[in-house]
Amino acid sequence: MFELRKLSADDGIDIYEMLQRIPGEENGLMNKANGLTYDEYKKWLTAKQKASEQQGIVDGWKVPSTTFWLYSDGVPVGFGSIRHFLTEALRKAGGHIGYGIAPGFRNKGYGKELLRLLLHEAKKIGIEKALVTVHSDNPASQAVAMANGGVITERTDDRVFIWIDTEKSVGIQE
Numbered sequence: 001m002f003e004l005r006k007l008s009a010d011d012g013i014d015i016y017e018m019l020q021r022i023p024g025e026e027n028g029l030m031n032k033a034n035g036l037t038y039d040e041y042k043k044w045l046t047a048k049q050k051a052s053e054q055q056g057i058v059d060g061w062k063v064p065s066t067t068f069w070l071y072s073d074g075v076p077v078g079f080g081s082i083r084h085f086l087t088e089a090l091r092k093a094g095g096h097i098g099y100g101i102a103p104g105f106r107n108k109g110y111g112k113e114l115l116r117l118l119l120h121e122a123k124k125i126g127i128e129k130a131l132v133t134v135h136s137d138n139p140a141s142q143a144v145a146m147a148n149g150g151v152i153t154e155r156t157d158d159r160v161f162i163w164i165d166t167e168k169s170v171g172i173q174e
């Protein structure tokens, strides 16, 4: 059984250990908790929780962003973040939603399920069309986005731009 849980400052060792298994950067997906001590991780959680609650842009570029953990049968297996709105820079790289599954759990359908659940959350935040920007050499992520109703609107040398109607995505794979 899959469940999405919103990041909380009270998150504990299970999430910490999962984040140590996911690289600090992979295909543009950032995991800044990788390599932190447990105390540093707890402070990072607090900052991430604040980033979810912030109003408007902070420091000239940081938009509000909410992180969720994917649990499979009570075990954390991945994470995703939703940016509440886009800046011009995020339209070119970054998009609304980023997601990652811990190595060892990949290619079992978890990525597709994670994005499906994230799209539900994006809809609740008020995002009607969600942008996912995927590196051209990341076929697994492209497959995940397309399986969730994605439409490719642009390809550049290094990225594929995929938009997903959050209304239409509801119900896919259910």
Ligand SMILES: CC(C)(COP(=O)(O)OP(=O)(O)OC[C@H]1O[C@@H](n2cnc3c(N)ncnc32)[C@H](O)[C@@H]1OP(=O)(O)O)[C@@H](O)C(=O)NCCC(=O)NCCS
Residues within 6 Å of the ligand: 026, 027, 028, 029, 098, 099, 100, 101, 102, 105, 106, 107, 108, 109, 110, 111, 112, 113, 133, 134, 135, 138, 139, 140, 141, 143, 144
């Ligand atoms: C992208 C990622 C989230 C996918 O997670 P996952 O759990 O493996 O995804 P799923 O099992 O649900 O689906 C993977 C799909 O990619 C396909 N795939 C995997 N590797 C592939 C490859 N090298 N070439 C073509 N297709 C590939 C699988 O066949 C599957 O599609 P199918 O079910 O239609 O056959 C995971 O690989 C990951 O965390 N990568 C690192 C971070 C990242 O790239 N995030 C995305 C940033 S935009």
